[in-house]
Amino acid sequence: MTGLRGVLFVGLPVAVILGFWLLARWEYRHGRDSHRQSFVARNGWPVVAFVVAAVGFWALVMIVLPQLYMVDFSFHPKLPPSQRGGPRDVYTLENYRYFLFGSTRSTASWNVTHITAFWLTIAVSMCITVLNFVICYPLAYFMAQVGTGSQVRKLMLLLIIPYWVNELLRAFAFNILFGTSGVLNVILLCTGVIASPIDFIGQDIALYSGLTYAYLLVMMFPLYNALESLDHNQIEAARDLGAPWWHVHLHVVMPFAKPGIASGCTLVFMLCAGALAAPLVLGGPKTLWFTPIVYDRFYQAFNWNQGAAYAIVLLLTCILFVMMVMRVFRVSLSEITR
Amino acid sequence: MSARTVQRLMMGFYVVLFFGFLFGPLLVMAVTAVNTAQYPQVLPFEGFTLDWFVVLLDDRNLVDGIRNSILIGVFVVLLSVPLGLAGAIVMTQIYDRARSLYYLVVVSPVLTPGIIIGISTVIFWRDVADSIGSESVYSGLFLATLGQSTFISAYCMLIFLSRLQRFDPSQREAALDLGATHTQVFFHILLPFLKPAVFSAALIAFLSSFENYNTTTFAILADKTLTTVLAGRVRQGTTPAISALAVLIIAITLAGAVLYEVLRRIEQRREQGRAKAAAMAERAEVAGGLAPAAALMSS
Amino acid sequence: MSADVELDDVSVRFGPFLAVDRASLKIAGGEFFSILGPSGCGKTTLLRTISGFLQPSQGRVRIGGRDMAGLGANKRPTALIFQNLALFPLMTVADNVGYGLRVRGVARAERRRRVDALLQLVALPDQGGSLVSELSGGQKQRVAIARALAVEPQVLLLDEPLSALDLRLRQHMRSELRAIQKRVGITFIYITHDQGEALTMSDRIAVMNRGVIEQVGPGRAVYDDPATAFVASFVGENNCFEGTVVETGDGHAVVETGVGRLSGRRRNGLAVGDRALVFVRPEALRLVSDDAPAPIACELSSSAFEGNATHLFARARQGQPIVVTLSRRDEAGAMAPGQKLGLDYAAHDGLVLPANGHGAD
Numbered sequence: 001m002t003g004l005r006g007v008l009f010v011g012l013p014v015a016v017i018l019g020f021w022l023l024a025r026w027e028y029r030h031g032r033d034s035h036r037q038s039f040v041a042r043n044g045w046p047v048v049a050f051v052v053a054a055v056g057f058w059a060l061v062m063i064v065l066p067q068l069y070m071v072d073f074s075f076h077p078k079l080p081p082s083q084r085g086g087p088r089d090v091y092t093l094e095n096y097r098y099f100l101f102g103s104t105r106s107t108a109s110w111n112v113t114h115i116t117a118f119w120l121t122i123a124v125s126m127c128i129t130v131l132n133f134v135i136c137y138p139l140a141y142f143m144a145q146v147g148t149g150s151q152v153r154k155l156m157l158l159l160i161i162p163y164w165v166n167e168l169l170r171a172f173a174f175n176i177l178f179g180t181s182g183v184l185n186v187i188l189l190c191t192g193v194i195a196s197p198i199d200f201i202g203q204d205i206a207l208y209s210g211l212t213y214a215y216l217l218v219m220m221f222p223l224y225n226a227l228e229s230l231d232h233n234q235i236e237a238a239r240d241l242g243a244p245w246w247h248v249h250l251h252v253v254m255p256f257a258k259p260g261i262a263s264g265c266t267l268v269f270m271l272c273a274g275a276l277a278a279p280l281v282l283g284g285p286k287t288l289w290f291t292p293i294v295y296d297r298f299y300q301a302f303n304w305n306q307g308a309a310y311a312i313v314l315l316l317t318c319i320l321f322v323m324m325v326m327r328v329f330r331v332s333l334s335e336i337t338r
Numbered sequence: 339m340s341a342r343t344v345q346r347l348m349m350g351f352y353v354v355l356f357f358g359f360l361f362g363p364l365l366v367m368a369v370t371a372v373n374t375a376q377y378p379q380v381l382p383f384e385g386f387t388l389d390w391f392v393v394l395l396d397d398r399n400l401v402d403g404i405r406n407s408i409l410i411g412v413f414v415v416l417l418s419v420p421l422g423l424a425g426a427i428v429m430t431q432i433y434d435r436a437r438s439l440y441y442l443v444v445v446s447p448v449l450t451p452g453i454i455i456g457i458s459t460v461i462f463w464r465d466v467a468d469s470i471g472s473e474s475v476y477s478g479l480f481l482a483t484l485g486q487s488t489f490i491s492a493y494c495m496l497i498f499l500s501r502l503q504r505f506d507p508s509q510r511e512a513a514l515d516l517g518a519t520h521t522q523v524f525f526h527i528l529l530p531f532l533k534p535a536v537f538s539a540a541l542i543a544f545l546s547s548f549e550n551y552n553t554t555t556f557a558i559l560a561d562k563t564l565t566t567v568l569a570g571r572v573r574q575g576t577t578p579a580i581s582a583l584a585v586l587i588i589a590i591t592l593a594g595a596v597l598y599e600v601l602r603r604i605e606q607r608r609e610q611g612r613a614k615a616a617a618m619a620e621r622a623e624v625a626g627g628l629a630p631a632a633a634l635m636s637s
Numbered sequence: 638m639s640a641d642v643e644l645d646d647v648s649v650r651f652g653p654f655l656a657v658d659r660a661s662l663k664i665a666g667g668e669f670f671s672i673l674g675p676s677g678c679g680k681t682t683l684l685r686t687i688s689g690f691l692q693p694s695q696g697r698v699r700i701g702g703r704d705m706a707g708l709g710a711n712k713r714p715t716a717l718i719f720q721n722l723a724l725f726p727l728m729t730v731a732d733n734v735g736y737g738l739r740v741r742g743v744a745r746a747e748r749r750r751r752v753d754a755l756l757q758l759v760a761l762p763d764q765g766g767s768l769v770s771e772l773s774g775g776q777k778q779r780v781a782i783a784r785a786l787a788v789e790p791q792v793l794l795l796d797e798p799l800s801a802l803d804l805r806l807r808q809h810m811r812s813e814l815r816a817i818q819k820r821v822g823i824t825f826i827y828i829t830h831d832q833g834e835a836l837t838m839s840d841r842i843a844v845m846n847r848g849v850i851e852q853v854g855p856g857r858a859v860y861d862d863p864a865t866a867f868v869a870s871f872v873g874e875n876n877c878f879e880g881t882v883v884e885t886g887d888g889h890a891v892v893e894t895g896v897g898r899l900s901g902r903r904r905n906g907l908a909v910g911d912r913a914l915v916f917v918r919p920e921a922l923r924l925v926s927d928d929a930p931a932p933i934a935c936e937l938s939s940s941a942f943e944g945n946a947t948h949l950f951a952r953a954r955q956g957q958p959i960v961v962t963l964s965r966r967d968e969a970g971a972m973a974p975g976q977k978l979g980l981d982y983a984a985h986d987g988l989v990l991p992a993n994g995h996g997a998d
Binding site (some may be wrong): 020023039041042043044045046047049050054055057058059062063064065066067069070073081084094129136138139142146155157158159160161162164165166167168169170171172173174175176177179180181183186190213266268270271273274275276280281291292295296298304307308312314315318322333335336337 | 424445
Binding site (some may be wrong): 609 | 729
């Protein structure tokens with residue numbers, strides 16, 4: 001590590017802990033409740049030692065430092081180990097330049113493949129998010145507001161079981177369904193609907209339906225939780241006032257379920273845009289998806305620095321999406337992650 | 339037909355369609371696992387066989403992968419549950435600005451794509467290993483455990499938080515008032531209260547670890563887990579052996595889910611029994627008056 | 638062993654809000670002392686300050702002569718019975734009762750012996766193995782008492798523990814609590830908003846309002862001789878007439894009120910021309926026969942027959958509401974709403990107090 005990095009990665013944790021401690025002291029002095037006991041007085045030394053060590057390790061060493069280091073790393077060129085920290089190890093934009101222009105130096109032409117893959121990934125992920133919401137909403141509403149207790153329990157069990165089926169296996173199941181000699185093609189050929197097999201995988205139909213399938217339940221559970229807490233009387237009241245059914249849903253039910261919708265949408269988008277298994281298994285040779293490109297930076301180009309830059313582009317996208325959802329739905333972060 | 343009947347029919351149709359979509363692909367996969375055809379297919383069904391399950395047992399890589407997955411799963415549980423617990427305890431005791439900043443940090447892994455967590459973990463620890471000159475840090479099992487625990491700890495924290503919200507603070511005060519130290523309160527009152535949450539968190543942590551692919555594929559380095567072996571197989575080409583493996587995994591998951599549900603119902607029934615006993619005692623008390631505390635009243 | 642509790646000029650402040658305002662109290666060892674007040678008056682804050690969950694912003698708490706400053710709840714010779722009882726739901730009854738002994742390191746056998754004795758004391762000898770969730774409300778109450786007594790506190794603090802019980806059981810538990818206190822002989826400090834509880838159980842009562850202790854004394858004194866308008870209207874039913882003092886004499890005063898001139902005993906500090914309140918208890922009012930002159934004339938709105946007594950609800954001039962309680966003997970037969978009534982009372986049953994608390998004492 002260079003000197004600057006050393007300072008950054010030793011100094012930062014100390015600064016963060018000091019900052020939190022000062023903030024806590026300040027709020028303790030100026031807080032409304034002056035009788036609040038200090039953290040140590042309230043928990044006793046052994047518990048405090050455990051909690052501080054655990055949270056410090058988790059928040060700093062496992063979450064913050066690796067992310068920061070990855071940012072730093074993405075601004076360095078790929079070098080053999082012997083030259084790291086040497087005179088050629090300088091800050092550079094070449095990894096990002098490569099993403100945009102397909103070359104580490106020239107900015108003459110755009111890196112069309114990667115940029116198209118990037119935008120396509122975002123656009124398709126958004127469409128799948130909306131589609132998943134449309135598919136899940138009626139069932140979530142039925143379970144939360146209409147169904148009887150035993151009905152709901154049975155449906156819930158039916159939902160939980162496929163929830164834990166591995167992503168890879170789901171993708172594999174779709175591979176069997178959609179392959180050139182897959183179940184769907186065989187059926188269509190036998191019944192004479194088509195004369196020659198359809199290339200579902202090459203057309204990305206398999207990938208998009210596989211993604212929709214994979215994250216259906218991620219949308220379902222937050223939606224159901226949000227809808228469940230809605231008092232049914234509110235819906236009855238709106239009905240009594242003569243509101244048509246779509247009006248009730250649009251103006252009574254959905255505004256109430258906003259945190260659940262926001263939560264489901266954020267998670268589905270994030271998982272879709274970051275999906276690796278489905279594109280690897282269901283992607284054809286011409287499929288454009290961003291995550292396999294990131295994966296290839298590591299395992300085909302063996303350029304980790306470039307891979308880090310690509311990962312950061314993806315991370316920023318997700319952060320922007322979360323912020324957008326928070327703005328559009330006017331919800332807080334804690335409501336999304338409940 | 340009344341409008342209500344039409345509505346119910348439509349709802350029923352939709353529910354059937356939904357679960358058809360949910361289970362259809364899995365059922366198709368299950369059928370291919372017992373078809374003798376070399377390529378996973380349902381039609382034509384060439385004959386029933388269990389050979390594809392036998393093939394699995396001879397697969398060294400797969401067995402190694404499963405062993406590693408279980409090992410990592412156990413480590414993740416041992417790491418994530420305490421981290422999540424500590425995280426939740428801090429969350430319930432800090433306020434205002436410090437709280438929202440802290441929340442942002444510890445919840446961010448839940449909203450970060452798995453591959454990014456895997457990538458950053460590997461990059462960071464490779465150079466840590468370099469700079470402290472210890473190669474043992476840079477091992478697949480260690481990094482996979484760390485990488486997965488980064489976000490699985492956050493799941494555990496959310497589970498603990500929702501349980502802690504129902505904790506009655508007067509329980510803590512009552513114990514203190516009876517002379518307990520703060521440490522005793524933690525072990526005698528808080529931990530027993532959190533026990534169900536500890537079990538759920540451990541279960542969720544293990545399952546999340548076991549089925550994780552995105553983070554693991556980066557963090558595992560040269561080692562292998564069930565999911566990375568599986569991914570390799572699936573990419574190489576589809577054989578019914580993979581279907582057989584899927585059927586096995588789903589069956590195990592199913593058994594776990596059913597067991598969990600059964601245990602929950604038993605506990606529920608026990609609680610109902612207690613409530614009934616209390617109701618009976620209550621009724622007896624109201625009807626006949628409280629049995630006079632004779633020892634008391636006579637003195 | 639019991640200890641006296643002394644509060645010396647104690648204030649408790651939550652930010653800008655003053656929950657307890659310069660409270661001073663001396664509670665004798667072995668006394669059953671109640672703190673009575675409406676919800677939000679600061680009585681629970683005061684109790685938590687004594688038990689050590691809060692540190693006073695100002696002033697001192699002494700128990701048995703020892704200054705408690707800086708001592709947490711687990712280091713004080715007090716035990717608190719919580720409003721919701723705060724029994725440990727995951728422990729058996731015996732483990733609940735023995736918890737204080739367990740954290741003190743008392744050996745298992747000795748612990749069992751003492752727990753058994755305590756369960757005997759509260760008449761739950763066979764319930765040691767039950768879980769708390771299997772018990773009735775009254776049984777839970779007794780477990781909470783046993784648990785608090787197990788640590789042999791010098792002072793037992795009770796935060797409205799009876800409020801969750803139904804009426805009959807509550808009345809039964811009152812006498813039981815009093816009996817337990819007599820038997821163990823330690824100081825009880827009892828918080829309640831129910832004046833009936835305070836009056837029946839306590840040796841002395843402190844009445845609190847808005848963080849201030851307004852009066853301390855035996856129940857009879859607080860009832861018969863309230864020191865402030867708040868105490869007069871909060872403890873027991875009271876009729877209140879507002880007016881201006883027109884005449885003062887030796888220990889009495891006459892007030893010109895909306896219903897006419899009323900007289901009563903006077904606390905010192907009232908002069909002619911001051912605003913004042915005249916309080917007359919419903920049971921102190923008598924009906925006057927039709928022809929005799931009556932100081933208060935009113936019209937019956939409704940009446941409620943309660944067995945041993947009848948309550949008459951009437952309105953005087955300017956809509957002033959009046960309640961009269963007639964004992965069985967005084968009852969004047971059936972009366973119809975709208976009937977005109979004349980009311981009178983003995984001069985020493987009227988009480989003249991300064992309005993708005995100005996000039997008190």
